Amino acid sequence: MCALNIGPSPRVKPADDGFIYxxxxxxxxxxxxxGSQTSNNTLVYxxxxxxxxxxxxxxxxxxxxxxxxxxxIRASKDxxxxxxxxxEICIAFNQDTAAEDISKLPPGGVCILPSEWNWGHSREDxxxxxxxxxxxxxxxxxxxxxxxRISNMVYVGAVAELFDIPQDKIYAALLxxxxxxxxxxxxxxxxxxxxxxxxxxxxEKQDPYKFxxxxxxxxxxxxxxxxxxxxxxxxxxxxVVAWYPITPSTSLVDAIMGYQYLRRDPDNGxxxxxxIQAEDEIAAIGMLVGAGWAGARAMTSTSGPGISLMAEFTxxxxxxxxxxxxxxxxxxxxxxGLPTRTSQGDLIFTYFLGHGDSRQLxxxxxxxxxxxxxxxxAFDIAEAQQTPVFVLSDLDIGMNNWMAEPFQYxxxxxxxxxxxxxxxxxxxxxxxxxxxxxxxxxxxxxGYRTLPGTNHPRAAYFLRGTGHNEMAVYSERADDWVQNMQxxxxxxxxxxxxxxxxxxxxxxxxxxxxxxxxxxSNEDAIREAxxxxxxxxxxxxxxRVRGLPLHPDVAEFIASHEHVIVIENNFDGQLNQxxxxxxxxxxxxxxxxxxxxxxxxxxxxxYEQVTAVVS
Amino acid sequence: MxxxxxxxxxxxxxxxxxxxxxxxxxxxxxxxxSISNQIISMAFDLGLEQYKIIKLSGIGCSxxxxxxxxxxxHGFNAIxxxxxxxxxxxxxxxxxxxxxxxxxxGDTGSIGFGQYKHLLRRNVxxxxxxxNNGVYGLTKGQFSATADQDQTLKYYxxxxxxxxxLALEAVIGGATFxxxxxxxxxxxxxxxxxxxxxxxxxxxxxxxxxCVTFNNEITSTKSYSYGKANEMPLHEIRYVAPGYVPExxxxxxxxxxxxxxxxxxxxxxxxxxxxxxxxDHDPRNKMQAIQALEDAERDGxxxxxxxxxxxxxxxxxETMHLTDTxxxxxxxxxxxxxxxxxxxxxxxxx
Numbered sequence: 027m028c029a030l031n032i033g034p035s036p037r038v039k040p041a042d043d044g045f046i047y048x049x050x051x052x053x054x055x056x057x058x059x060x061g062s063q064t065s066n067n068t069l070v071y072x073x074x075x076x077x078x079x080x081x082x083x084x085x086x087x088x089x090x091x092x093x094x095x096x097x098x099i100r101a102s103k104d105x106x107x108x109x110x111x112x113x114e115i116c117i118a119f120n121q122d123t124a125a126e127d128i129s130k131l132p133p134g135g136v137c138i139l140p141s142e143w144n145w146g147h148s149r150e151d152x153x154x155x156x157x158x159x160x161x162x163x164x165x166x167x168x169x170x171x172x173x174x175r176i177s178n179m180v181y182v183g184a185v186a187e188l189f190d191i192p193q194d195k196i197y198a199a200l201l202x203x204x205x206x207x208x209x210x211x212x213x214x215x216x217x218x219x220x221x222x223x224x225x226x227x228x229x230e231k232q233d234p235y236k237f238x239x240x241x242x243x244x245x246x247x248x249x250x251x252x253x254x255x256x257x258x259x260x261x262x263x264x265x266v267v268a269w270y271p272i273t274p275s276t277s278l279v280d281a282i283m284g285y286q287y288l289r290r291d292p293d294n295g296x297x298x299x300x301x302i303q304a305e306d307e308i309a310a311i312g313m314l315v316g317a318g319w320a321g322a323r324a325m326t327s328t329s330g331p332g333i334s335l336m337a338e339f340t341x342x343x344x345x346x347x348x349x350x351x352x353x354x355x356x357x358x359x360x361x362x363g364l365p366t367r368t369s370q371g372d373l374i375f376t377y378f379l380g381h382g383d384s385r386q387l388x389x390x391x392x393x394x395x396x397x398x399x400x401x402x403x404a405f406d407i408a409e410a411q412q413t414p415v416f417v418l419s420d421l422d423i424g425m426n427n428w429m430a431e432p433f434q435y436x437x438x439x440x441x442x443x444x445x446x447x448x449x450x451x452x453x454x455x456x457x458x459x460x461x462x463x464x465x466x467x468x469x470x471x472x473g474y475r476t477l478p479g480t481n482h483p484r485a486a487y488f489l490r491g492t493g494h495n496e497m498a499v500y501s502e503r504a505d506d507w508v509q510n511m512q513x514x515x516x517x518x519x520x521x522x523x524x525x526x527x528x529x530x531x532x533x534x535x536x537x538x539x540x541x542x543x544x545x546x547s548n549e550d551a552i553r554e555a556x557x558x559x560x561x562x563x564x565x566x567x568x569x570r571v572r573g574l575p576l577h578p579d580v581a582e583f584i585a586s587h588e589h590v591i592v593i594e595n596n597f598d599g600q601l602n603q604x605x606x607x608x609x610x611x612x613x614x615x616x617x618x619x620x621x622x623x624x625x626x627x628x629x630x631x632x633y634e635q636v637t638a639v640v641s
Numbered sequence: 642m643x644x645x646x647x648x649x650x651x652x653x654x655x656x657x658x659x660x661x662x663x664x665x666x667x668x669x670x671x672x673x674x675s676i677s678n679q680i681i682s683m684a685f686d687l688g689l690e691q692y693k694i695i696k697l698s699g700i701g702c703s704x705x706x707x708x709x710x711x712x713x714x715h716g717f718n719a720i721x722x723x724x725x726x727x728x729x730x731x732x733x734x735x736x737x738x739x740x741x742x743x744x745x746x747g748d749t750g751s752i753g754f755g756q757y758k759h760l761l762r763r764n765v766x767x768x769x770x771x772x773n774n775g776v777y778g779l780t781k782g783q784f785s786a787t788a789d790q791d792q793t794l795k796y797y798x799x800x801x802x803x804x805x806x807l808a809l810e811a812v813i814g815g816a817t818f819x820x821x822x823x824x825x826x827x828x829x830x831x832x833x834x835x836x837x838x839x840x841x842x843x844x845x846x847x848x849x850x851x852c853v854t855f856n857n858e859i860t861s862t863k864s865y866s867y868g869k870a871n872e873m874p875l876h877e878i879r880y881v882a883p884g885y886v887p888e889x890x891x892x893x894x895x896x897x898x899x900x901x902x903x904x905x906x907x908x909x910x911x912x913x914x915x916x917x918x919x920x921d922h923d924p925r926n927k928m929q930a931i932q933a934l935e936d937a938e939r940d941g942x943x944x945x946x947x948x949x950x951x952x953x954x955x956x957x958x959e960t961m962h963l964t965d966t967x968x969x970x971x972x973x974x975x976x977x978x979x980x981x982x983x984x985x986x987x988x989x990x991x
Contacts, residue, residue: 247990261983263976265968266733268726288978288986296964298975300733302957304726305759312719312726312756313733319717320695321969322734323976338720402977432987435980440973477969478695478715479735485692488708488716500708 037558045236048078051100051113054181055120055127059091061175062119064203064214065182066097070427071199072191073101074248077241081107081550083426083626088273088366094123103240107429108550111630114235117181119159128152136233138181138188153232155225157184162224166216179214183221188229190237193222245432251423252327254394255353256281257433258401259325260288260299263440264351266322267301268313270332273365274421275355278327307332311339314350318343319489321445321477323405325351330359330372333379340414341380342491345514347464347473349408349443353417355424358624367624368421370546371596374603376416377574383511387521388574389417390545392529396572397423398433400526409443411521412472420595422547422626444474448482455484463487463498464510471517518575525573528580532567540566540640541587543580545601548593548627555632564640566591571601576608584609590616591639593632597622652688660685662712666705672824672850672865673703673772677710679827680741680770683834684711687882694739695731699724699753701779703745703772703850711741722753725760728767729957735967736958739838740767747777750786750805757807761814761843766956768837771807771847772824775863776856789862794855809934811845812927812949818844819930819949823868824851829945832913835880839911842953849943868943875922875933875946876903876915883910905950913947924950 040046052069056062063084070082078101087093100110112132118124118139125148128137133151141156159180163173186196196218200211255278259267269279282301289298304310310326317324328336333354343350356372358364379386387407389400400417408415446454446461454461454474461484464473473496476485487498495506496513529549532538544552549570556566569583584590584605590613592602599618606612619635621627648656660681665674684691691713698704700721707716719727728740749757749771760769775788783797786805793799811819818840820833830848837844851857851865859866905913905924915924922933930949937944964971 245991247987249990257983257986261977263971263973265971265976266730268730285986288982289976291964291975294964297962298964298968298971300958300961300963300968302729302733302763302961305755308723309726309729309756309759312723313730315719316697316717316727316730316732317734317968318730319727320731320734320738322730324730324734339723342720433983435983436977440976476715477735478731479693479738479967479969481690481692483692483713486713486715488718490716490718491720492718 262402554629
């Protein structure tokens, strides 16, 4: 079954010469494990190097080898990078799904497929380009062991010829894929050249789609969210990483290990980042709790099932006030769900994670740039607030390649929070007469902590998950309990203005009638849909939430709009529910639009849904 | 520090009183309090700096005890059975700390069994004390995983399952220091603790510590009277501090059991001197250690002493090749690479 949604065709206009330049999309249908990743990345990077805004999304099964997988590549001269509901070109390289893949093409769509299938032209309104894949690969002098995997480069060559991608861009992309190694790049390029030559001699172009250099990408980079988050953590001073592998978060820690060299102590060549593969997620967060208590910048990355195992320790860390950072690269649940598909379904579970009255601080990156920024900033917030900080990304951001502006070097020095060394502790005691770990001496609800190893006779305190008073002494007194919980509640409320502010697009002096609220990776689809809606005369304001608890601006935005539409990629409208809980006053009209189909949101879906709501 | 010259002080000028913690809230006569006292004595005798020690535990009666010793050390009462992961994180963050952790048989043998085994595998540097009474005290008397097979308890009937031997699991799991003792043998407990705290790596001491409230029937191998009647020390054990030159000690006569004395040198120069008591047990022989534990279980004997010892393998921090400065003490300059480094990385994504 094809995983792609089909909706109305996008608004694309041909140029004066009748061709459509840089504004169409491919679906590459292959079998998982067939080696198509290199081919697809090569196309994406080649287009990127032509200066064409591009985005690639891998829609893959939870399987090592054999099941159908789709990769969508979208080029957009206008810079839109959301997944399109309709792709004009289908590279049908998986015979099992070819019939359905072809059936999803719009009228006038293009199908590229192996001629040895003898497929036949099942649709009259589709343009077919058939390529002798096996024969072509045989003509190239390559090791027979690589023949199967490299055969996907045939469609790269055909696409380059049919749609005008210069071969030097293809080769440059291959060099990137193979980290500058010319031997594998050359081997793949030979297949590309053979296929391009065959296409030039044997295929007649019948479709209207073409690429042309645009030079719109400037200094931009192409990177996944998980790699961005890893870089953010490395530049954020992470010192202890404990984790248990789980899709789609694994590549984040893989990337941290890949960047460990950046943090190797130049004086002695030793590591300043410890990475421990734990026996499970409970152990992983237990290690973070120990490390955070002892003064490390500790983090993990996981997904929903891992978050569930971390619940008890999260409650302890919240209550005992231990800083640590948890990245949740959300996938489709509940339970194992669709483990390699995207979702925004962990919001409520994470927000209230822990027993009793606990709520967690959450950062919500919506771009790879924010994955980098929140990668370092999360530690500053965790240590300043002495509490766990969750960062909820998702599979779409985390595992797919995105174009991004070059990341900004951290704008602020490391914030290690209120940590007293021996000398400062002595000064503190002299100033206040005493030191209590959970005493709120500054009125910000955050106490001063000492780290194990502090050489002062009064530095030690006993950390516990059981009831304690402000001196960290065991207490089951009701008044001690209430006082502590009230302080924790104040701390939580203060965080509203300490977390990243929302992204807002509106004129406060003249708000539009409709206000759209969202979070995370939906940004691109909504941006494009808002442009379409505006063309229809439906103007809207926009706000993307970037942290929980909600910033006061969110309440102001919601209160300022006649009709608020909350758009999110989960089934239950979880952000909408959080708004209901967090806001004292309900807005006059609020609509929850939820997708939750396991795929990245499309502008077509947003456009249709909003149009239906406002009309 | 004592102002009274008649009160004994240790090498760093502190009294034994200075090593105490809060008042125990355990049942009067609990073996765990005796163990806490030996931790206090050990730290006092060795002149340990309390600020360099972290004390941790899970949940349970035993896990309450860190509050009762070393009041000037940072303490952490974690969650049930998951103390091993917390110690792992803490000692990774700061490998200069000495970790002393107390766990129970429910904590270690059931809910935390996985973490226990993985801690051993990683060789996290710490003293891991198990206060083993074969019963859940805080939840009022359920069988634990170390309870005797066929034992009967008032509310829970007869235990049909075989017990887990946590010392045997430690030997098999890769611990390089495994001891068993009895809380009623204060002298031996203290000597073992002195050796354990000087061990580089995980040092496990499984101490049978009778529960006076829920499991002190004479039929239980975890009862006080059974321990007293059936304890079989493998050797007399004496800890000799590094650099200490003993005066005339026991005469060492080769092949003259049972009074032969063997010495096990710990890293850093400390020595454990073991005087055999009728069993030909060499703690450096892994198969012999396993055999001794198997025989003891079969015969219903509580063997005590240093059961297994081997030259420490690299600790977790050493395995990970961590910087000599503890991670928690790294300055900002070592934690954040330069702006130029970021530019170079980003260039690779164009």
